[in-house]
Amino acid sequence: MTEPNAPYDPLHCDGSNGTLNNPVSPDGRVDPEERHTIPAREGRAVHLNKGDRLFILNEKGHQVCDFFALLPDTPAEMLSMEHTCTALGHIYVGIGDTLVTNRRRPLIEIVEDTSPGTHDILIACCDQPRYAQLGHEGYHDNCADNFRMALQAIGIEPVHVPSPFNIWMNIPVAEDGAFQWTPPDSKAGDHIALEAKETCICVMSACPQDMTPVNGIDTEPTHLVFWIERTAT
């Protein structure tokens, strides 16, 4: 495991899990309608053509999905929550909203959502230093490493770990700006569908956070399921 004060390299993982050696395919391409499981605490990358829709299923209902996207030929251009804030003029997102990149390019539109629509775009993904600060000893699976490994598994080297679209993460912000980490209000079987406005690589991490209630109370982090629908030919 990496020393806590080692020089930071965005490519370098603090540890490892099954994400690194189990890509959905060598380049992240999948067949339409084919269902794929993201095991609990792991991540997967998937290639979407422009117009494809990505469906993410919250089978157990209490599982957060840390979601990232970037351009396959220019991985420095990434989905960016801070640019999305500016584009939308609000800190919550819902059906019909389009998330943009760090070049302000529309990339991901939320087109379906059967949950109450509670998601977060403000909070960094979990990482090894976060678990160390929460008191965990040794390596803890984390969404930052899942992001790195899922991309490395299909041959892409990210230059940075961006802030994620935290699907189903329930971070209510009070009027004074204070917020809490609370359990998802999604239910078993909820899904969200995201449409690619450009060809892109999406990364999903089944968040392994088990030291705050973001993946439910008295529950363990669990798996997610995804598939794509191809609308363009």
Add this chain to the structure above:
Amino acid sequence: MTEPNAPYDPLHCDGSNGTLNNPVSPDGRVDPEERHTIPAREGRAVHLNKGDRLFILNEKGHQVCDFFALLPDTPAEMLSMEHTCTALGHIYVGIGDTLVTNRRRPLIEIVEDTSPGTHDILIACCDQPRYAQLGHEGYHDNCADNFRMALQAIGIEPVHVPSPFNIWMNIPVAEDGAFQWTPPDSKAGDHIALEAKETCICVMSACPQDMTPVNGIDTEPTHLVFWIERTAT
């Protein structure tokens, strides 16, 4: 000027201004107490030793300062607003709050603030695509390029343009999550003081935004002044 759809390179500026050729010194070091001006629409980088205090003066009162910081030997480790949100548990910052890096390392503490304390940590810095979307034709000075140029002027190559600490930017977030771009509530002569918890490079950009009211109404973007105080020997 860069084509709007050129592949994105975080090092590449979309245009240029005086920031690139006017560093405070070749390595960003300055003498304590010596006052430096950041001309309107430009940026400057300054080296702080651990324990140094950086004073930023809002001489005219209506000028936003986009603020960034990173580690000199590991420029990929940067002040990160999304990690700061998690560290603080709120979306507003004030005296006594410490901003952290993307490795969750405490880096910048707000130690003085004579303004009402209205600052933003949610919104991306302005960039060429932002001004293009607002309807500007041709190159517009912007904080992303000022960040790049201020660092390049002292020999540092950033791997990413992070989201800034927007000092004096007034973005009130309503209970439903919607926000507005409104003028600063700071007054002429206000200053803020930031203490370096680690040796770091700070970048300040006198935000050139003149197409929304963030730098005031019926005002032009103007200069800022800064100096450092050395508490350690």
